[in-house]
Amino acid sequence: MTTVEPLEPVDVVVRHEFCGPLLWSNRRHAFFLPKEAGENALVTRAVERKSAGQEWDDGSLPADLADDLRELGLDGRVREIRSPYQDRLSGPLEIYFDYTWLCNLARHKCGQDSFCYAAEFLGPTTMREQRVRELMAELAQWGVMRVHLAGGEPTINKRALANYLDSASEQGLYTSMATNGLLIDDDTLDIILRNGLKSVSFSIDGASEETFGAVRGPGLFDKVVAALRHTVRRKRETGSDMRVCVKPTYTPSTPYSELEALVELGIDAGADVVKFANPERCLHHEQGFYSQQVDEYYAAIEYIGTLQKTYGSQISITNVSNPMAGCGDIGIPGLSGCIGGQELIALNPDGSVTPCLMHPRKLGNIDDQFTGLRDFWNGSTQLTDFWKALEKPEGCSGCDIYSSCRSGSTTRRIVQIGRFDPERTTGDFSAVKDPLCTRDYLARHPEKKLPEPPADDPTALRHFREIAVRHSL
Template identity: 25%
Template sequence: MISCLPAGGGLSLEVDSIKVARRIFGSRISRAILRRFLEPDPSGARTRLEHVLSMLAQRDKDKENMSFSCILDYYFSKLLFGAALKFMHIKREEFEQGISDPAIRRGIELVLRSLLSYGVTVPQKLAAPFLVVWNFTNACNLKCVHCYQNAGPIPGPGELTSEERLEVIRQVDEMGIPLVALSGGEPTIHPDFLHVVEEGARRGIYMAVATNGIRFADEEFAKRAIEAGLRYVEVSLDSTKPEEHDGFRGVKGAWELAVKGIRNVVKYGGGRVSVGIAATVTKLNKDCIEDMVRLGEELGVNRVVFFNFIPTGRGKEAMELDLTPEEREDVLRRIYREATRSSIQVVSTAPQLARVSWQMSGGEDVLPTHFTMPRSSTLKAVAEFVGGCGAGRIYMAIQPDGTVTPCVFMPIPVGNLRREKLKDIWENSKVINDLKDKDLLKEPCGSCEYRYVCGGCRARAYAYYGDYLAPDPGCLRGKLVRESRAEAMIAAGGG
């Protein structure tokens, strides 16, 4: 369904583009081709598509070792992808470089499986999540004021065993999920951390970690984690001032160790490991956006991520730290300015950034939540494909005891891996299926012309209203709509 927007107002996929995409992927021939490429591959690869993409990444090497069937698949796919790249204005060299990464190949396969299963939808419904965020343990060596997990010094009751953790990785691999991010608690202090990273990397999964950085301050640990196959390390850092960060994180000296950890990963990663800084934006640090980006530049990181404050876990006791809608709007505008200025990636988990970037650029630019991508004529379409808040749509979460939730910030159990398969939970959970449908959102999000690129943060809606389809209370546009409607009702009553 294409949203009908007022002139000069919001953002939607171009009607011609969506018609072309639906015509292509809805045809009987296209679907037959997709089905063939998504079949198990005789060579041992998960699918024919995975094998073909691997061959394309090698740029015509080893064709003499291919079977006749493989050669046909190879040349046909080369023509097919060539036409697709031309349509999307992507250079062939960039594509070939991208598909040399197994995680990128998984992502392409997931998109095509989703198109085969659901056709072209806005936002796109996925056959599996792109990302699983796994709260690896409830144990942590800090005492953060806002901890969504309410983590403590020891593991929680009933955490998964070592064997069960490996089974999680096996299920993720079986579903073709491209990325796993280990979080917590503090995942790096658990004895299974390196083993699970190694197993995920061996299977071609992009392994990431969200960490306080303290273990990475140990050079030997940093080297071992990189050797195990970590691809992305995101270190929490809430201020450029050590005393402010330490106060927020509850342990003196945490800032110095986090910065040392960042430096070690940058130093020993050798370009193989991306490094990010993650800052949770509150009233305490809302004026430090520009300083945080500059610190990231000085440290040599690849990206700075500004997280929404969500009052869940221990954060419920610190709701006074949350930004007003006006403050959040100002922060997002400054984040967008930094994103256009800086040589590193600057993103936010606040889905309203898509709307703000669209408005500030005069309709020329849009930054989808969590993602950064090169500016192109297809950027608007990609933004609606991604669809704003990814909870239960782009990603899902696993808790230390195997409980599955739509998001780490949304404590709604939708299943448990000790009783159910991850695939079955993804396909059958009512909550997950509700979150996939932006047309179920309640007012004012439900009628907002930006709902397909934003839709509000579902975790914030749940934290404030106990309803994951409720409006995001932090959105300035939503606040203005509510005030306007209230004034209209008062005026109508007075008349």
């Protein structure tokens, strides 16, 4: 058995990319890029001086830029990674890395994951433990610092979960997890808490036995809520900073009273945040693409906005800001389209890679076709073809919101083809017309434009913007 050695712990990982220096901050658990390209050289010089053992703040930096770098952790330990590419990232920023397809609720509806049912017919259902350790080491060396675990159900195999989280924490990776909560017990929480898991999301799609049972099955609601409460209790006892999240999936027909009840459930249980998701974010949307229901979605989003104002002092409430604008602006100059396949990839238990959990297009297999993730990223023609499909099509060249639009070969086109079906959704997406133009819709409904970020955020940095992958974290 090959021994996998952990990297030396650092406070900042600097990826020198085509767009400038991307700084991973352990303190902030995120990647940051200078807001102004003209400051790339200043930041790069400061990092290089730090790596050379010199005083990085030699007086040549603007004082507030130096303050931002200190806040990101540049006074601490630094590791540099240099990209060979002039037009793309040297690797993703984050990975959905699922080690198992097994799920204790595989035959029930799941509003979060398009692949749960796959355990019934697809290949190996659980990745080998040694392979997981090797891949965690590769991710850390590569500078892919955020790892999200969904599944399947991650807690279905405690030994495999411990191996996964132990390996990630040894390599200094940020970890988050989604769970149905039914298998959470003290042994599972011991594994989670000792490894410093940063975020755990409980999929709770109803605030009562009746509404929850309609989605997940009867007789489960009290068990999930008890697991949520116990997780909060153990978190407080251990002094953990892990975010405990309630993650409901709603539809246009979900009563507003149910949305409010879910917020009140989160408050009563002691959760840190309620993260609302609409079902367009998965491909189990029984009514198909939401273009026929987009106004109902906007109405629900606006109502959740009132809940944020009413309950915001008691619990954080997050929600998609615009149901047509995908997962947020990609944030990196020179890249456009969906974050999936560019800033984010999904690795499945059989070694196959897709752009994200919601996108079934197979981009290659790291075990059958490549020697690992970096070899895949550097050599997959399916991946480069996917990138080409994300380039702005004719007619979109002047659009100022394309970088946050699900155009190209992404979810809107997939759902136009049909429900999730790998055999029907691995071909040429360019042949499928995007059924709804975000820009045209917003031109007709200017009141529904994306909200501007708050200008008075006291935690914001003056010279850096966070490159946020906002899927399920």
